[in-house]
Amino acid sequence: MYRQESYVFGTRVELTLYAADQAAAAHAAAAVLAELDRLHRQLHAWAPDSEVAAANRALASGQPFRPSPELAELLYQGQRLEVQSDGLFSPAIGALVAAWGFHADSYAARLPPADGLAALLAARPRLADIRWQGGQILAHKPALQLDFGGMAKGWALDRARRQLLKAGISSALLNIGGNIMVLGRKPDGSPWRVGIRHPRRAAAMLSLTLNDGEALGTSGDYQRYFELDGRRYCHLIDPRDGNADCRVQSVSVLARPGSDAGLVSDVASKPLYFAGPQQAANLARRFALAGWLLVDAQGAVWVTPALRQRLQWQQPPDSLYVTGAP
Template structure:
């Protein structure tokens, strides 16, 4: 994965820590590996809190799955039939927030694109290397389903566009980070690291040092750099290296540009770091998508979301990073930063 948790106690002498002080649980949820680390608490308290987090992840995964039977698929069936559908208060709140965030980025973050995601074969745990029929693809691009087509009134949701099909894959991991942080704090856990397939949030510290995470290059085996992550900060990543297939020498990823209906090809990976704030997890998850899809306009798109710390690897492997994030990074592995931007 592009951004992975690194304990770094032995491989890189940055923390001087003892692994015996780290408690860990992991699982496979949201189609990826998730990991919760707790520092310093007694084992029973740590295990209880981490178990509560993983149970919450299971709940969210089941409730809002994009293609297995769930509250979300029931809503999508109603939307396809032009019907109003009752939804839970939680889902209504999530959709209203996603709608707000989609508008900021001119719908480049677009959870209404579920039909396009499915058309490319990514609504499956295993996908085949084939392109969709051009006529079906063009019909969906012309229909232009977006979050602006969605209406939310109290506990009811409906759409003017029957091609709206919701997929919260670019929102739910960030939401889960925020939920995990709330659960851990309620359980009395002050120092923890939560990793959902490269979407990471830190609580407190790891002993005498901040938590350390590594930014892995999407094409090289070694990290680009290591950076310190402080209490309440969250990192989101989007890349073309996890869910993708290759056909005729071209890589097709699940990151689809709603303007073309095609998987984006101008960027290999993006990382954004969000400082402590309400909804930091959600913002880190969401903002990485439009920044990825914006191509050479990535910096301006990041600024729309209030993100000052971001890194992009373009299609040719060139690395650009904002000045604020560069100041936090400790380069590793001889991989050079090609450009620093304000």
């Protein structure tokens, strides 16, 4: 076994893998982490020298921009997923995220100016506003600013999985800030077991096993947030109303194996978070999820039947509702 940690995409990355020898393991891990670091620098939403920042400057001024193959893929996927989620997920709301102060490593406990927020909402920035012309993108909407923070980690998981398989690694666990994917099983034949953090305690709420190619993604209000006048505001911004209210505590989704399992696990948690427990099942079906778990504002847990069977509770909830499908 070989384990290495790093800090990428503004979060901790943990890579655990098995290989024939330490040198092979170290080489494979270093290559994956180097690629993640490259993508982080390229896709950083507010670093002035990133490609996303350059694209945002062009979009704001109404100028065309030629994206790299990686950025073009994210744009195409983002447009598709924006439609699939009924606009509950949108990488076009970077200006809204910045207005709330979350385009910074540290942020103040303050509300955005009401008039500025209203203007951004009135503009209704969406990736659907981007037009493609000869390999370039163009949008006549200054309020449209790209931020791939809601999909880049999961998208990178899929790339890392392919990279590890190409390097001959068939047993691994990759965790990018709570977005987790596994390859195969451990050498003794046992499955990988991972934990989901309790949104209000610094410990695991539960654990579950992951099968080869499955991906687990969690969105919650407990990592990037601030409190003001007794209310909590988090980095999860609802594209419909620009609200940063923490309406639920966390949502975890389990994506089925597939070439885009990581991407699905990252993106799908956001629409379910905004939809809440009553509407989550409808959205989960659109993403063909293997299961989902939601902790509502009162701390009650809502979970699908199939996923419940796989859970081992470390801190059982006071209220548990088995609901929805799958």
